Amino acid sequence: MTPSSGGSPVDPWWRSAVFYQVYPRSFADSDGDGVGDLGGLRDRLGYLEALGVNALWICPITRSPMADGGYDVSDPRDIDPLFGDIDTLREVIAEAHRRGIRVTMDLVPNHTSDQHPWFAAALAAGPGSAERARYFFRDGRGPDGSEPPNNWPSIFGGPAWTRVTESDGRPGQWYLHTFAREQPDLNWDNPEVAADFERTLRFWLERGIDGFRIDVAHGMAKPPGLPDMDPVPTGMFHLEDDDYRFNNPGVHDIHRRIRKVMDEYPEAVTIGEVWVNDNVRFGEYVRPDELHLAFNFKLAETGFDAAEIRSAIDNSIQAVTWVGASATWTLSNHDVEREVTRYGGGPVGVARARAMILLELALPGAVFLYNGSELGLPNVDDLPEEVLRDPVWERSGHTERGRDGCRVPIPWEGDRPPFGFTTGQSWLPIPPEWAELTVRAQSERPDSTLSLYRSALVLRSRRSEFAVQDVVWRHGPADCLVFERGGLVCVLNASAAPVPLPPGELLLASAPLADGRLPANAAAWLV
Numbered sequence: 001m002t003p004s005s006g007g008s009p010v011d012p013w014w015r016s017a018v019f020y021q022v023y024p025r026s027f028a029d030s031d032g033d034g035v036g037d038l039g040g041l042r043d044r045l046g047y048l049e050a051l052g053v054n055a056l057w058i059c060p061i062t063r064s065p066m067a068d069g070g071y072d073v074s075d076p077r078d079i080d081p082l083f084g085d086i087d088t089l090r091e092v093i094a095e096a097h098r099r100g101i102r103v104t105m106d107l108v109p110n111h112t113s114d115q116h117p118w119f120a121a122a123l124a125a126g127p128g129s130a131e132r133a134r135y136f137f138r139d140g141r142g143p144d145g146s147e148p149p150n151n152w153p154s155i156f157g158g159p160a161w162t163r164v165t166e167s168d169g170r171p172g173q174w175y176l177h178t179f180a181r182e183q184p185d186l187n188w189d190n191p192e193v194a195a196d197f198e199r200t201l202r203f204w205l206e207r208g209i210d211g212f213r214i215d216v217a218h219g220m221a222k223p224p225g226l227p228d229m230d231p232v233p234t235g236m237f238h239l240e241d242d243d244y245r246f247n248n249p250g251v252h253d254i255h256r257r258i259r260k261v262m263d264e265y266p267e268a269v270t271i272g273e274v275w276v277n278d279n280v281r282f283g284e285y286v287r288p289d290e291l292h293l294a295f296n297f298k299l300a301e302t303g304f305d306a307a308e309i310r311s312a313i314d315n316s317i318q319a320v321t322w323v324g325a326s327a328t329w330t331l332s333n334h335d336v337e338r339e340v341t342r343y344g345g346g347p348v349g350v351a352r353a354r355a356m357i358l359l360e361l362a363l364p365g366a367v368f369l370y371n372g373s374e375l376g377l378p379n380v381d382d383l384p385e386e387v388l389r390d391p392v393w394e395r396s397g398h399t400e401r402g403r404d405g406c407r408v409p410i411p412w413e414g415d416r417p418p419f420g421f422t423t424g425q426s427w428l429p430i431p432p433e434w435a436e437l438t439v440r441a442q443s444e445r446p447d448s449t450l451s452l453y454r455s456a457l458v459l460r461s462r463r464s465e466f467a468v469q470d471v472v473w474r475h476g477p478a479d480c481l482v483f484e485r486g487g488l489v490c491v492l493n494a495s496a497a498p499v500p501l502p503p504g505e506l507l508l509a510s511a512p513l514a515d516g517r518l519p520a521n522a523a524a525w526l527v
Helices: 036-044 045-051 086-098 116-126 191-205 250-260 278-287 306-321 344-360 392-394 433-435 439-443 449-462
Strands: 018-022 056-058 076-077 102-107 161-165 171-176 211-214 269-273 293-295 329-330 366-370 472-474 479-485 488-493 506-509 520-527
Touching: 036 045, 036 086, 045 086, 045 278, 045 449, 076 086, 076 191, 086 102, 086 278, 102 191, 250 269, 250 278, 250 488, 278 293, 278 306, 344 449, 344 488, 344 520, 366 449, 433 439, 439 449
Parallel strands: 018 056, 018 366, 056 102, 102 211, 211 269, 269 293, 329 366
Antiparallel strands: 161 171, 472 479, 479 488, 488 520, 506 520
């Protein structure tokens, strides 16, 4: 099922792997339609091998009407024609395995598309039917049922309920959608739902997939009776631990059932998207009989401040240590602002992003890199309104631009858009000023961000210091962080002035030293 593992039963491959997140529509296009696809990924696997990553996480490629970038799934056991077909995915898997790269993919268990056959059957079958029991259909409140069944908001804005028109033409029941109205929530109390998801897991594992990123892994279970909740801000990342839409106790039985299937494939991995603040409740998701890994977004939510960064690191390690799990680290993904922009933009943002990748790669655990971060790409926040695709834009009444700014396609080569991404017109426009950020341009510069990533990943894969799991904090200058891991010393200078480095041999620095001192907004590795 998978290529041979470099680890052992005590140290599985995924515990310290570097995963590369592929947002497929923005990575590489092979057929000229302007949208990235599996053929483009297959053709660029040599680039990813040279980069030095261990595994891929491919964002949704299953069949979908694309109301939310593929996270609205109409058939979880087929590939959407926009990206290719199952045979093309097999080619990607085979070629990746030949290059020593494992392949994981997104699965979406919390909801389906409103175009899924199950949902079409639910609409046709009517109230009280077995078909509707796969979802959350409820009568509305008020004398005529014209008010939603509870006060839950959708993550994308507006109520989390939409009323349907029944077969006789009259307004009828409401269905729950925590996200867009095109994404009706599944009822995991229904045995059919769990059984179908198990079938999906085995379908892809038997075709060579090495594991799954589980979307909204904290969201499948709902509280009994679906009670009203306290008002909360609407948005992807304004989540509290007492939010009734997420993190209900029943979710852990769901993950235990999933883990039993995964244990039939001992080298496969599940990685949960888990937005939980409390360390104990977060750690519960990665107990030995649940998820293998869970995304911790603390670093992606933290500014370039030494005290905040140290707190995020300590918090992330503590959250999983008590259950014997590995920490995970990420600075960006397809849902959050790119780190270059988040750290201030321009040369300062680039310098800080370069420093933070050295810090991140020096930490024990699994690392997730978002495609384009290795090029130092910024967010594109001035996309024309007419090209915006994120459902947040429409659902917010054009008050929130959504996540498209971090999803602009990768620039590969050339001096003008679309920079080798496609032979057609890219689905989101690529800024002309990215000519200096292309893969080709950066490959020719030893001081580029791409060259820094490649050097860091080589060192991480070859040096024994990175096998040690303990992080020991050392005293350092004000507004700096210094920690040691198995003889490796990582220094981050978040101050406004150069600082002296501790004794040792310099392995790598994110910026040239100034008279032997580490510049502001820089990091270094020493042994």
